[in-house]
Amino acid sequence: MEIGIYTLADLNSNPQTGRTISFKQRIDEIIKAAKMADDAGLDVFGVGEHHRLDYAVSTPAVVLSAISQVTKQIKLTSATTVLNTIDPVRLFEDFATLDLLSDGRAEIIAGRGAFLDSFPLFGYDPKNYDELFEEHLKLLLHLNANEKVTWNGRYRSSLKDAEISPRPVQQKIPIWAGVGSSLESAERAGRFGIGLALVMLGGNPSEYKPLVDLYRISSDQAGHPIENMKVGVTGHAYISKTSQQAIKEFYPYHSNYWLHLNRQHGVKKTFSKEEFNQMAKKESALFVGSSQQIIEKILSQNELFGHQRFIAQMDIGGMPFKKVAENIERLATEVAPVIRKETRQ
Template sequence: MKIELGLTSFADNSDIYTDEGRQSALSNAERIRNIIEEIELADQSGLDVYGLGEHHRPDYAVSDPVTVLAAAARNTEHIKLSSAVTVLSSDDPVRVYERFSTLDAVSNGRAEIMVGRGSFIESFPLFGYNLNDYEQLFNEKIELLLNINQNEIVHWEGQLRASIDHLGVYPRTENGPLPISIATGGTPESSLKAGALGLPITYAIIGGDPKRFKRNIDMYKAIADSYGHDINQLPIATHSWGYIAETDEQAKREFFPSVKASHDVLAKERGWAMYDENSFDREAGPHGALYVGSPETVAHKIIETIETLGLSRFMLHTPVGSMPHEKTMHTIKLLGERVKPIVDKYFENK
């Protein structure tokens, strides 16, 4: 049983909080260059996939993941390169396909598209879209993207996006359609949509007991089966916040300040409670959604999640908030060189 293990990042770029104090944020340019180094190290360390998020706000450095992934592609050999996510509702499916098919060429067939509705909504007014059309925009655009992925010459009729009358979309990929999956924070609508379309799904599990997502996965499988899709051929993935150090105590000490800083920014925007050490310790425990600790601790928690939810891919999201580049590099190395062998060995005879 092959389990893919990888990373996701949002290229967080605000002031850097550590257990030793606060440092000024990097320039966006320097953070982007660091991301490329992190992807290259993930490949060298044997990880299977790297997903990079799209944002359009000052505390995240990357608005165009494909350009960054393409830069990393030339110095990587095996790792799959994915968005995490492409906010499809506020993008154009023709350009999405063209960018990713170009990335696929540069990377020799390693490009993937992970699409979502967008939990951050800054891109909608930025690109002139009405949030009242939130659902219809996604439904139309995923339909068009799938059409383009399967057909060189596209005929498609839309309402919010202009129709396409038998026009070609280029460049085409060398080895068949691009892998496209739907990412969700757990809304039933996303599970229903992915299941109906027969697309792989990724769940962002960033709070509470990961086991509760089994209901979403069961729903996804039931809908997929009812539409005639082979559920055994549909990959299911999760990504969760995490950090690895030599010991559990070190990992928690180094990770907490940046998690709190990041969470509290969103808490002010969305009316959440401020983050505290009790919340952190609860989420870092055996029934929480933080994968924090030594390589052995994190590996065993990942194994339990994979078995409970029936996953084929697990992605650790790190850093959360801004952390020193060297600490992020170290956790990537530990994930690839010490966590992954434990996970691989456990599942090799399953």
């Protein structure tokens, strides 16, 4: 199994100090975290996309290109690309360039986004939310497979024998769909023959099993090779010496993250300490605990999903970089080797 980390580059204030770092410091720390992950032998590093002043990254390809120059082996992915509101041609060209800069390490996780800010920003109508994603995904896959493209769609100007340049090092850039709870999105990922990246931020992992099952059924019905059926699990994680210490240390940042996120959506709610303790239990989807507990949780979910990748989001809620670095080290040195050994086929 591949093990990695990702960031959405949120700019929350540190709940312990009340301080919010600058855009510059956040970007610098993301690049530093990616280099640490690469040096430690992790497999994947992801960067998300948002178009708001409380997030530091709006163009993952640019940040990942910078990361490509200070790393050697780690795969570099968006996490996620808001595919509804980006021109697929520009997206492909940017990630093909990243692939060249990184010597074949670029990937794309495409999602529909948690906010609607990018729709008016780039001139799209939110009413066409799902139709835009479907059409843009079709075109992106067509661009990925062909050097010259003829295309007619509803939401984008037509292409006739358009030369799509540059071409990546890889024959095709790996593309995944980021899916939270939508059966329709899981079915679409299978139908198009791309990877499924489950976004699991809470609840019981068994609740996500129907998504994986539907994904595999639809992929099989569409005639895609079984080796194309890649499943990844993504979610919040925090690793410490003991479960009690992990819960104590992570709760302020986890609570701060959700308080801020819910406010953005007009909801005044966060998780109480008691609710957080329930979320951190063994049977939950939240990865909080000692290294051994994280190992057990990943392996338990592997029995459920048969997934090939796990990537953790650690740097949330204004967490200082020192704690992020400690988590990267524990994930790479204490968790990843055991997971790889236990899941090796």
